[in-house]
Amino acid sequence: MTAIADPRSPRVTVRRKGPNLEKWGWIYMRVSGVLLVVLIFGHLFVNLMVGEGIHGIDFAFVAGKYATPFWQWWDVLMLWLALIHGANGMRTIVNDYVTHDRTRRVLVWALWLAAAFLIVLGTLVVFTFDPCLGFDASTASDTMISICS
Template sequence: MATTTPTGTLAAPRSARATRSRGSSRTNMEMVGWLFMRLSGVLLIVLIFGHLFVNLMVGEGINRIDFAFVGGKWADPFWQFWDLAMLWLAMIHGTNGMRTIINDYAERDRTRLVLKALLYLAFFVTVVLGTLVIFTFEPCPIGAPAELLPSFCPAP
Protein backbone atom coordinates (compact mmCIF):
# COMPACT_ATOMS: atom_id res chain seq x y z
CA MET A 1 0.00 0.00 0.00
CA ALA A 2 2.89 2.29 0.58
CA THR A 3 4.01 3.86 -2.66
CA THR A 4 7.63 4.82 -2.80
CA THR A 5 9.12 7.51 -4.97
CA PRO A 6 12.72 8.65 -4.72
CA THR A 7 13.15 12.40 -4.64
CA GLY A 8 15.93 14.92 -4.33
CA THR A 9 18.92 14.76 -2.10
CA LEU A 10 19.15 15.05 1.64
CA ALA A 11 20.33 18.36 2.93
CA ALA A 12 23.91 17.95 4.02
CA PRO A 13 24.51 18.19 7.76
CA ARG A 14 25.70 21.65 8.58
CA SER A 15 28.77 22.65 10.45
CA ALA A 16 28.37 23.81 14.00
CA ARG A 17 28.20 27.53 14.46
CA ALA A 18 31.57 29.19 14.54
CA THR A 19 32.55 30.26 18.03
CA ARG A 20 31.78 33.89 18.54
CA SER A 21 34.17 36.64 19.32
CA ARG A 22 33.38 37.35 22.92
CA GLY A 23 34.27 40.72 24.22
CA SER A 24 32.65 43.96 25.15
CA SER A 25 30.46 44.92 22.24
CA ARG A 26 28.07 47.70 23.12
CA THR A 27 27.87 48.53 19.45
CA ASN A 28 29.07 46.73 16.39
CA MET A 29 29.00 47.12 12.64
CA GLU A 30 25.84 45.10 12.21
CA MET A 31 23.99 47.34 14.63
CA VAL A 32 25.37 50.49 13.03
CA GLY A 33 24.37 49.14 9.62
CA TRP A 34 20.86 48.31 10.81
CA LEU A 35 20.41 51.75 12.32
CA PHE A 36 21.90 53.47 9.27
CA MET A 37 19.38 51.76 6.99
CA ARG A 38 16.48 53.20 8.99
CA LEU A 39 17.85 56.72 9.36
CA SER A 40 19.14 57.05 5.78
CA GLY A 41 15.84 55.63 4.54
CA VAL A 42 13.90 58.46 6.19
CA LEU A 43 16.37 61.08 4.92
CA LEU A 44 16.30 59.62 1.41
CA ILE A 45 12.52 59.93 1.24
CA VAL A 46 12.84 63.68 1.91
CA LEU A 47 15.83 64.14 -0.42
CA ILE A 48 14.46 62.13 -3.35
CA PHE A 49 10.96 63.51 -3.27
CA GLY A 50 12.34 67.03 -2.81
CA HIS A 51 14.59 66.43 -5.81
CA LEU A 52 11.74 65.11 -7.94
CA PHE A 53 9.45 67.97 -6.91
CA VAL A 54 11.98 70.71 -7.67
CA ASN A 55 13.09 69.18 -10.97
CA LEU A 56 9.80 67.98 -12.38
CA MET A 57 6.97 70.01 -10.88
CA VAL A 58 8.02 73.49 -9.81
CA GLY A 59 7.45 76.21 -12.44
CA GLU A 60 7.48 74.89 -15.99
CA GLY A 61 8.35 71.47 -14.63
CA ILE A 62 10.09 68.97 -16.80
CA ASN A 63 10.19 71.28 -19.86
CA ARG A 64 12.72 73.56 -18.27
CA ILE A 65 15.37 70.88 -17.69
CA ASP A 66 18.38 71.57 -19.92
CA PHE A 67 22.09 72.15 -19.54
CA ALA A 68 21.53 75.63 -18.15
CA PHE A 69 19.13 74.33 -15.48
CA VAL A 70 21.54 71.62 -14.28
CA GLY A 71 24.52 74.00 -14.52
CA GLY A 72 22.63 76.59 -12.51
CA LYS A 73 21.72 74.12 -9.80
CA TRP A 74 25.27 72.84 -9.39
CA ALA A 75 26.63 76.35 -9.11
CA ASP A 76 24.63 76.69 -5.89
CA PRO A 77 26.27 75.13 -2.77
CA PHE A 78 22.83 74.23 -1.43
CA TRP A 79 22.05 71.97 -4.38
CA GLN A 80 25.61 70.67 -4.45
CA PHE A 81 25.17 69.54 -0.87
CA TRP A 82 21.67 68.17 -1.56
CA ASP A 83 22.82 66.07 -4.51
CA LEU A 84 25.98 64.96 -2.73
CA ALA A 85 23.94 63.80 0.29
CA MET A 86 21.53 62.00 -2.01
CA LEU A 87 24.36 60.28 -3.89
CA TRP A 88 26.22 59.12 -0.81
CA LEU A 89 23.21 58.08 1.25
CA ALA A 90 21.58 56.24 -1.65
CA MET A 91 24.81 54.47 -2.57
CA ILE A 92 25.65 53.41 0.99
CA HIS A 93 22.03 52.43 1.66
CA GLY A 94 21.80 50.40 -1.53
CA THR A 95 25.22 48.81 -1.15
CA ASN A 96 24.52 47.81 2.44
CA GLY A 97 21.23 46.31 1.34
CA MET A 98 22.95 44.31 -1.40
CA ARG A 99 25.66 43.22 1.05
CA THR A 100 22.93 41.90 3.36
CA ILE A 101 21.27 40.01 0.53
CA ILE A 102 24.60 38.47 -0.51
CA ASN A 103 25.23 37.41 3.10
CA ASP A 104 21.77 35.87 3.31
CA TYR A 105 21.70 34.04 0.00
CA ALA A 106 25.25 33.26 -1.17
CA GLU A 107 26.26 30.15 0.70
CA ARG A 108 29.76 29.52 -0.61
CA ASP A 109 32.54 31.70 0.75
CA ARG A 110 34.04 32.18 -2.71
CA THR A 111 30.74 33.30 -4.23
CA ARG A 112 30.29 35.75 -1.39
CA LEU A 113 33.76 37.15 -1.85
CA VAL A 114 33.40 37.64 -5.60
CA LEU A 115 29.94 39.20 -5.38
CA LYS A 116 30.98 41.56 -2.61
CA ALA A 117 34.14 42.58 -4.46
CA LEU A 118 32.04 43.46 -7.53
CA LEU A 119 29.57 45.31 -5.34
CA TYR A 120 32.21 47.41 -3.61
CA LEU A 121 33.91 48.15 -6.91
CA ALA A 122 30.63 49.40 -8.37
CA PHE A 123 30.05 51.46 -5.22
CA PHE A 124 33.50 53.00 -5.36
CA VAL A 125 33.36 53.90 -9.06
CA THR A 126 29.88 55.44 -8.83
CA VAL A 127 30.56 57.45 -5.69
CA VAL A 128 33.93 58.79 -6.86
CA LEU A 129 32.62 59.66 -10.30
CA GLY A 130 29.45 61.25 -8.95
CA THR A 131 31.30 63.30 -6.35
CA LEU A 132 33.78 64.52 -8.94
CA VAL A 133 30.98 65.59 -11.27
CA ILE A 134 29.13 67.48 -8.55
CA PHE A 135 32.22 69.44 -7.46
CA THR A 136 34.05 69.96 -10.75
CA PHE A 137 31.08 70.63 -12.99
CA GLU A 138 31.84 73.55 -15.31
CA PRO A 139 28.60 75.50 -15.86
CA CYS A 140 30.18 77.87 -18.41
CA PRO A 141 32.25 75.85 -20.88
CA ILE A 142 34.31 78.08 -23.16
CA GLY A 143 33.06 78.45 -26.69
CA ALA A 144 29.53 77.22 -26.03
CA PRO A 145 26.62 79.25 -27.44
CA ALA A 146 25.39 81.67 -24.76
CA GLU A 147 21.71 80.74 -25.11
CA LEU A 148 22.41 77.24 -23.79
CA LEU A 149 24.28 78.43 -20.70
CA PRO A 150 23.05 79.60 -17.29
CA SER A 151 22.30 83.32 -17.08
CA PHE A 152 25.22 84.07 -14.77
CA CYS A 153 27.87 83.02 -17.30
CA PRO A 154 30.03 85.87 -18.61
CA ALA A 155 29.38 86.74 -22.23
CA PRO A 156 31.88 84.99 -24.52
Protein backbone atom coordinates in the same frame (compact mmCIF):
# COMPACT_ATOMS: atom_id res chain seq x y z
CA MET B 1 17.68 10.71 17.71
CA THR B 2 19.41 13.65 16.01
CA ALA B 3 17.59 16.21 13.90
CA ILE B 4 18.87 17.48 10.58
CA ALA B 5 18.89 21.27 10.24
CA ASP B 6 16.61 22.89 7.67
CA PRO B 7 18.39 23.67 4.39
CA ARG B 8 17.98 27.43 4.83
CA SER B 9 18.77 27.57 8.52
CA PRO B 10 21.34 30.24 9.36
CA ARG B 11 24.95 29.29 9.84
CA VAL B 12 26.13 29.19 13.38
CA THR B 13 28.75 31.88 13.73
CA VAL B 14 30.89 32.77 16.69
CA ARG B 15 30.42 36.36 17.89
CA ARG B 16 33.62 38.34 17.38
CA LYS B 17 34.80 41.06 19.70
CA GLY B 18 34.45 44.65 18.58
CA PRO B 19 31.57 46.63 17.11
CA ASN B 20 28.49 44.77 15.92
CA LEU B 21 28.61 45.71 12.23
CA GLU B 22 25.32 43.97 11.42
CA LYS B 23 23.51 46.08 14.00
CA TRP B 24 25.05 49.31 12.67
CA GLY B 25 24.22 48.25 9.10
CA TRP B 26 20.62 47.68 10.15
CA ILE B 27 20.44 51.10 11.84
CA TYR B 28 22.05 52.76 8.81
CA MET B 29 19.41 51.26 6.50
CA ARG B 30 16.58 52.75 8.59
CA VAL B 31 18.13 56.19 9.02
CA SER B 32 19.34 56.51 5.43
CA GLY B 33 15.96 55.31 4.15
CA VAL B 34 14.16 58.12 5.96
CA LEU B 35 16.72 60.72 4.81
CA LEU B 36 16.53 59.44 1.23
CA VAL B 37 12.75 59.83 1.18
CA VAL B 38 13.12 63.49 2.17
CA LEU B 39 16.00 64.12 -0.27
CA ILE B 40 14.35 62.36 -3.21
CA PHE B 41 10.97 64.01 -2.78
CA GLY B 42 12.67 67.40 -2.39
CA HIS B 43 14.65 66.71 -5.56
CA LEU B 44 11.53 65.67 -7.47
CA PHE B 45 9.52 68.65 -6.20
CA VAL B 46 12.14 71.20 -7.24
CA ASN B 47 12.80 69.57 -10.61
CA LEU B 48 9.24 68.73 -11.62
CA MET B 49 6.87 71.12 -9.84
CA VAL B 50 8.66 74.45 -9.37
CA GLY B 51 9.03 76.82 -12.30
CA GLU B 52 8.17 75.39 -15.69
CA GLY B 53 8.05 71.84 -14.39
CA ILE B 54 9.44 69.06 -16.53
CA HIS B 55 9.56 71.32 -19.58
CA GLY B 56 12.08 73.58 -17.87
CA ILE B 57 14.68 70.85 -17.30
CA ASP B 58 17.56 71.30 -19.69
CA PHE B 59 21.32 71.81 -19.54
CA ALA B 60 20.90 75.38 -18.33
CA PHE B 61 18.61 74.24 -15.49
CA VAL B 62 21.21 71.73 -14.28
CA ALA B 63 24.00 74.31 -14.69
CA GLY B 64 21.98 76.79 -12.62
CA LYS B 65 21.39 74.23 -9.88
CA TYR B 66 25.02 73.17 -9.72
CA ALA B 67 26.15 76.79 -9.54
CA THR B 68 25.05 76.85 -5.89
CA PRO B 69 26.76 74.81 -3.14
CA PHE B 70 23.38 74.00 -1.54
CA TRP B 71 22.23 71.91 -4.53
CA GLN B 72 25.66 70.40 -5.01
CA TRP B 73 25.64 69.10 -1.44
CA TRP B 74 21.96 68.05 -1.69
CA ASP B 75 22.70 65.88 -4.72
CA VAL B 76 25.99 64.53 -3.33
CA LEU B 77 24.31 63.59 -0.05
CA MET B 78 21.54 61.86 -2.01
CA LEU B 79 24.16 60.04 -4.12
CA TRP B 80 26.24 58.89 -1.14
CA LEU B 81 23.26 57.73 0.91
CA ALA B 82 21.63 55.92 -2.02
CA LEU B 83 24.79 54.09 -3.12
CA ILE B 84 25.76 53.01 0.39
CA HIS B 85 22.14 52.05 1.13
CA GLY B 86 21.94 49.98 -2.05
CA ALA B 87 25.33 48.33 -1.54
CA ASN B 88 24.43 47.44 2.04
CA GLY B 89 21.14 45.92 0.86
CA MET B 90 22.95 43.90 -1.80
CA ARG B 91 25.49 42.79 0.82
CA THR B 92 22.63 41.48 2.93
CA ILE B 93 21.21 39.54 -0.03
CA VAL B 94 24.65 38.08 -0.84
CA ASN B 95 25.13 37.06 2.80
CA ASP B 96 21.69 35.40 2.83
CA TYR B 97 21.97 33.42 -0.41
CA VAL B 98 25.64 32.76 -1.19
CA THR B 99 26.81 29.79 0.85
CA HIS B 100 30.44 29.48 -0.26
CA ASP B 101 32.59 31.68 2.00
CA ARG B 102 35.17 32.72 -0.59
CA THR B 103 32.53 33.55 -3.23
CA ARG B 104 30.58 35.56 -0.68
CA ARG B 105 33.70 37.50 0.32
CA VAL B 106 34.59 38.25 -3.32
CA LEU B 107 31.05 39.43 -4.11
CA VAL B 108 30.86 41.67 -1.05
CA TRP B 109 34.24 43.22 -1.88
CA ALA B 110 33.09 43.76 -5.47
CA LEU B 111 29.92 45.48 -4.23
CA TRP B 112 31.83 47.87 -1.97
CA LEU B 113 34.45 48.61 -4.62
CA ALA B 114 31.75 49.39 -7.19
CA ALA B 115 29.91 51.62 -4.71
CA ALA B 116 33.13 53.43 -3.77
CA PHE B 117 34.03 53.96 -7.44
CA LEU B 118 30.58 55.38 -8.23
CA ILE B 119 30.65 57.62 -5.14
CA VAL B 120 34.03 59.07 -6.14
CA LEU B 121 33.01 59.47 -9.78
CA GLY B 122 29.63 61.05 -8.93
CA THR B 123 31.17 63.42 -6.40
CA LEU B 124 33.76 64.54 -8.94
CA VAL B 125 31.06 65.15 -11.53
CA VAL B 126 28.97 67.28 -9.17
CA PHE B 127 31.81 69.39 -7.77
CA THR B 128 33.82 69.81 -10.98
CA PHE B 129 30.81 70.43 -13.24
CA ASP B 130 31.67 73.33 -15.56
CA PRO B 131 28.75 74.42 -17.75
CA CYS B 132 30.93 76.96 -19.54
CA LEU B 133 33.29 74.36 -21.00
CA GLY B 134 32.91 74.80 -24.74
CA PHE B 135 30.50 77.71 -24.23
CA ASP B 136 29.25 79.35 -27.43
CA ALA B 137 27.35 82.61 -26.82
CA SER B 138 25.76 82.53 -30.27
CA THR B 139 23.77 79.36 -29.53
CA ALA B 140 23.36 79.62 -25.75
CA SER B 141 20.20 80.43 -23.84
CA ASP B 142 19.84 83.56 -21.72
CA THR B 143 20.39 81.52 -18.56
CA MET B 144 23.65 80.10 -19.88
CA ILE B 145 24.85 83.54 -20.96
CA SER B 146 24.16 84.92 -17.46
CA ILE B 147 25.97 81.97 -15.81
CA CYS B 148 29.03 81.96 -18.08
CA SER B 149 29.59 85.69 -18.52
